[in-house]
Amino acid sequence: MFFYLIRRIAYGIPIAxxxxxxxxxxxxxxxxxxxxxxxxxxxxxxxxxxxxxxxxLDKPLPVQFGLWxxxxxxxxxxxxxxxxxxxxxxxxxxxxxxxxxxxxxxxLGFILGCALGGLAGTxxxxxxxxxxxxxxxxGVSVPHYWLGxxxxxxxxxxxxxxxxxxxxxxxxxxxxxxxxxxxxxxxxTVTLSVIPMGIVTRTVRGxxxxxxxxxxxxxxxxxxxxxxxxxxxxxxxxAPTALAVMGLQLGYLMGGSILVETVFSWPGTxxxxxxxxxxxxxxxxxxxxxxxxxxxxILNLLVDLMQTALDPRIxxx
Amino acid sequence: xRLKKFLMTACLVALPVLGAxxxxxxxxxxxxxxxxxIPLTNGQPDQGFEGNRFTGxxxxxxxxxxxxxxxxxxxxxxxxxxxxxxxDANDKTRWIFRLRRGVKFHDGSDFNADAVxxxxxxxxxxxxxxxDPRQVGVTATRMPTLRxxxxxxDYTVALFTSEPDSLLPINLTNLFMASPVQWNKMRASSANxxxxxxxxxxxxxxxxxxxxxxxxxxxxxxxxxxxxxxTDKAKLDRLILLxxxxxxxxxxxxxxxxxxxxxxxxxxxIPQLRQRGMVITSNxxxxxxxxxxxFTEGSPMADVRVRRALNLAIDREGLRTLLGGMMxxxxxxxxxxxxxxxxxxxxxxxxxxxxxxxxAEAGYGPQRPLNLKVQISASGxxxxxxxxxxxxxxxxxxxxxxxxxxxxxxxxxLFASWRQGCRDTSARGxxxxxxxxxxxxxxxxxxxxxxxxxxxxxxxNWGFFNNPRFDAMIAEARNAFEPAVRDAALARLHxxxxxxxxxxxxxxxxxxxxxxxxxxxxxQPQSWFVDLRLPYIQ
Numbered sequence: 001m002f003f004y005l006i007r008r009i010a011y012g013i014p015i016a017x018x019x020x021x022x023x024x025x026x027x028x029x030x031x032x033x034x035x036x037x038x039x040x041x042x043x044x045x046x047x048x049x050x051x052x053x054x055x056x057l058d059k060p061l062p063v064q065f066g067l068w069x070x071x072x073x074x075x076x077x078x079x080x081x082x083x084x085x086x087x088x089x090x091x092x093x094x095x096x097x098x099x100x101x102x103x104x105x106x107x108l109g110f111i112l113g114c115a116l117g118g119l120a121g122t123x124x125x126x127x128x129x130x131x132x133x134x135x136x137x138x139g140v141s142v143p144h145y146w147l148g149x150x151x152x153x154x155x156x157x158x159x160x161x162x163x164x165x166x167x168x169x170x171x172x173x174x175x176x177x178x179x180x181x182x183x184x185x186x187x188x189t190v191t192l193s194v195i196p197m198g199i200v201t202r203t204v205r206g207x208x209x210x211x212x213x214x215x216x217x218x219x220x221x222x223x224x225x226x227x228x229x230x231x232x233x234x235x236x237x238x239a240p241t242a243l244a245v246m247g248l249q250l251g252y253l254m255g256g257s258i259l260v261e262t263v264f265s266w267p268g269t270x271x272x273x274x275x276x277x278x279x280x281x282x283x284x285x286x287x288x289x290x291x292x293x294x295x296x297x298i299l300n301l302l303v304d305l306m307q308t309a310l311d312p313r314i315x316x317x
Numbered sequence: 318x319r320l321k322k323f324l325m326t327a328c329l330v331a332l333p334v335l336g337a338x339x340x341x342x343x344x345x346x347x348x349x350x351x352x353x354x355i356p357l358t359n360g361q362p363d364q365g366f367e368g369n370r371f372t373g374x375x376x377x378x379x380x381x382x383x384x385x386x387x388x389x390x391x392x393x394x395x396x397x398x399x400x401x402x403x404x405d406a407n408d409k410t411r412w413i414f415r416l417r418r419g420v421k422f423h424d425g426s427d428f429n430a431d432a433v434x435x436x437x438x439x440x441x442x443x444x445x446x447x448x449d450p451r452q453v454g455v456t457a458t459r460m461p462t463l464r465x466x467x468x469x470x471d472y473t474v475a476l477f478t479s480e481p482d483s484l485l486p487i488n489l490t491n492l493f494m495a496s497p498v499q500w501n502k503m504r505a506s507s508a509n510x511x512x513x514x515x516x517x518x519x520x521x522x523x524x525x526x527x528x529x530x531x532x533x534x535x536x537x538x539x540x541x542x543x544x545x546x547x548t549d550k551a552k553l554d555r556l557i558l559l560x561x562x563x564x565x566x567x568x569x570x571x572x573x574x575x576x577x578x579x580x581x582x583x584x585x586x587i588p589q590l591r592q593r594g595m596v597i598t599s600n601x602x603x604x605x606x607x608x609x610x611x612f613t614e615g616s617p618m619a620d621v622r623v624r625r626a627l628n629l630a631i632d633r634e635g636l637r638t639l640l641g642g643m644m645x646x647x648x649x650x651x652x653x654x655x656x657x658x659x660x661x662x663x664x665x666x667x668x669x670x671x672x673x674x675x676x677a678e679a680g681y682g683p684q685r686p687l688n689l690k691v692q693i694s695a696s697g698x699x700x701x702x703x704x705x706x707x708x709x710x711x712x713x714x715x716x717x718x719x720x721x722x723x724x725x726x727x728x729x730x731l732f733a734s735w736r737q738g739c740r741d742t743s744a745r746g747x748x749x750x751x752x753x754x755x756x757x758x759x760x761x762x763x764x765x766x767x768x769x770x771x772x773x774x775x776x777x778n779w780g781f782f783n784n785p786r787f788d789a790m791i792a793e794a795r796n797a798f799e800p801a802v803r804d805a806a807l808a809r810l811h812x813x814x815x816x817x818x819x820x821x822x823x824x825x826x827x828x829x830x831x832x833x834x835x836x837x838x839x840x841q842p843q844s845w846f847v848d849l850r851l852p853y854i855q
Binding site: 036054112267 | 365411563573575
């Protein structure tokens with residue numbers, strides 16, 4: 001297991017390099033100029049060139065990439081072109097905010113998904129099954145930024161029950177687990193949870209239905225096991241697959257909430273990426289994508305380890 | 318009876334006290350900005366003029382300032398931290414500025430000539446220990462001829478320009494005075510100058526009417542009134558600024574009472590905002606939304622008849638209806654009545670018959686339609702509503718036989734192309750480009766577009782306009798040091814620009830804002846900026 005862990009962590013290094021390189025090249029290929037994050041559009045040519053030299057943006061691309069890589073190896077993600085702040089200082093607070101949002105959305109989505117999927121799989125073909133499938137398809141199909149805007153219109157603009165944007169009355173810096181702050185989390189959490197809820201519902205439904213049709217379940221029933229006992233066996237068999245799907249979904253939520261965070265002005269990695277893309281803020285873009293990619297790699301590793309713990313039949317070598 | 322008398326006396330005594338406390342406690346104003354991040358608070362804000370509006374002028378002052386007190390007349394330059402100035406009679410590149418006495422920075426240190434020299438060096442002297450490349454881009458751009466400063470005595474400085482330039486006092490509205498004492502304090506605990514500027518941005522010190530009290534990166538910045546301000550103090554106790562780049566999120570924040578004031582509500586939400594009792598404000602703004610022609614040989618836009626025809630063919634009233642009234646109709650780069658408007662002979666108006674006649678005269682008609690390509694963006698800061706506006710123009714111009722093809726670029730890419738000029742491959746053969754611009758000072762309004770020396774890569778003469786008559790008029794304006802003479806020269810330049818139809822003037826932005834009716838005392842001047850000392854919360 002120890003060597004397996006080392007090997008999996010080592011796999012992360014080429015992934016990090018590839019992610020960093022692809023991201024760097026994509027930004028270079030895209031039309032536009034990173035210098036626009038620093039100088040206004042009406043800047044005279046000599047000022048533009050002077051600033052370009054000051055920031056090292058006049059150096060050949062391989063040199064720029066190499067310099068960035070050397071800093072990253074030393075734990076320095078560089079400074080934002082737009083704000084001048086260290087990328088890590090903005091990124092660390094953004095990761096905390098996104099993690100909070102992703103965790104709450106995952107929790108809601110997974111609980112609802114498991115419950116709906118479990119019921120639908122157990123009572124396959126019933127009205128309960130049809131209702132759960134309808135909700136699941138709706139959750140996967142509805143664009144979540146649209147849903148976010150609708151929720152804002154209803155609960156913030158019309159009813160004035162919940163705030164429309166932000167991460168607390170004083171910002172995320174003084175976050176506290178009280179109602180005044182938590183109410184800022186409700187609408188983005190609900191919005192973000194619909195996709196994982198839909199996917200988990202469909203996955204769990206499929207696995208549960210499949211397991212329920214297996215002979216060992218019939219045998220368990222034949223041996224007089226209670227419904228609760230059978231249910232526990234089904235859960236144990238369904239858990240590894242459901243866990244893998246949930247792990248992937250949590251990873252997607254960490255990096256894929258750009259639209260929802262923008263709609264709710266939630267100061268997480270999604271909003272950070274969105275702004276960095278529009279400003280061509282290369283260091284922020286590269287640093288954020290690199291950290292998120294690494295997060296995804298680590299999350300997958302954790303899921304694999306948990307799968308093994310839950311089902312020893314799954315061997316890792 | 319005695320009790321009644323006592324109560325009346327008590328009321329009479331209490332009323333002024335109560336009134337005074339209401340007058341003093343004028344509340345907290347929360348503003349939703351369009352910026353995606355808090356503009357830099359180091360004294361030279363980024364994020365365009367929204368940065369100057371919210372983290373420049375409220376925290377810092379400049380030697381010369383804009384008069385933002387009136388909504389009825391164009392905003393002009395007035396004394397700020399300098400009380401008077403004049404060019405040296407023997408050396409037209411040397412200006413003498415006399416400084417205001419008794420002004421203190423937020424940290425309690427004195428504002429004086431040393432502070433002015435220090436602030437000029439921060440962006441122009443690469444050898445200065447506090448030189449900051451980050452501030453160069455947003456500053457040197459806006460005062461292109463300033464070269465250095467020299468102390469004459471504690472309250473007098475000499476500023477030197479690269480060439481005689483009467484526009485310097487206007488340009489200096491963009492150089493904000495930061496406290497050298499506060500920066501040195503930050504430098505003592507920072508590894509290098511760059512880190513010191515970062516620390517300074519978190520705890521800045523200027524001389525402005527507000528001082529920064531809290532900074533949460535990317536989320537909010539909070540100010541408190543500067544009770545030691547050198548002139549009329551702000552009425553508000555506190556000011557909170559929130560970056561909310563998404564227009565729908567701003568509107569929702571206002572309607573759900575999370576903010577009291579939002580910048581640039583989208584036109585389609587204005588009826589709803591009005592219906593919910595919000596106040597919509599707007600005013601003429603020196604913000605031009607044009608098509609800028611390419612004048613190179615072979616371009617149809619090199620023909621003045623074509624440029625005039627396009628100016629005459631546009632139904633600007635229809636466009637204004639499309640935008641829910643949120644634009645003003647241009648008659649040039651500056652409005653009629655402005656000191657630089659002049660007396661053009663060509664009148665910008667809608668006259669499709671005359672447009673057709675001019676096009677026919679230029680050789681275009683049903684047999685030979687005029688096909689033009691325009692580079693536009695899908696969105697962008699200050700670009701108003703570029704897609705529906707341009708689609709409207711496309712349909713409108715079709716009526717006079719002009720076929721418009723769009724090359725839609727991302728905003729950043731359009732900027733980059735603007736710097737390269739229409740001869741560059743990035744223009745992709747476009748005959749015009751659609752980049753809106755600020756026209757607050759003559760350099761940005763006219764000089765950079767019409768001076769042949771400003772052709773790319775120097776500045777924004779994208780179309781490579783080259784006319785010795787215009788070069789001579791620009792030189793004349795720059796060498797006119799009496800304000801009235803300078804304005805007269807600029808008026809001649811502007812009138813000539815209109816006569817030559819050097820832009821297709823389509824719309825002027827009116828900078829709409831929406832605010833809660835509790836916000837009182839607000840004045841929207843004819844400017845990009847506002848005086849945040851005036852509003853208060855009722």
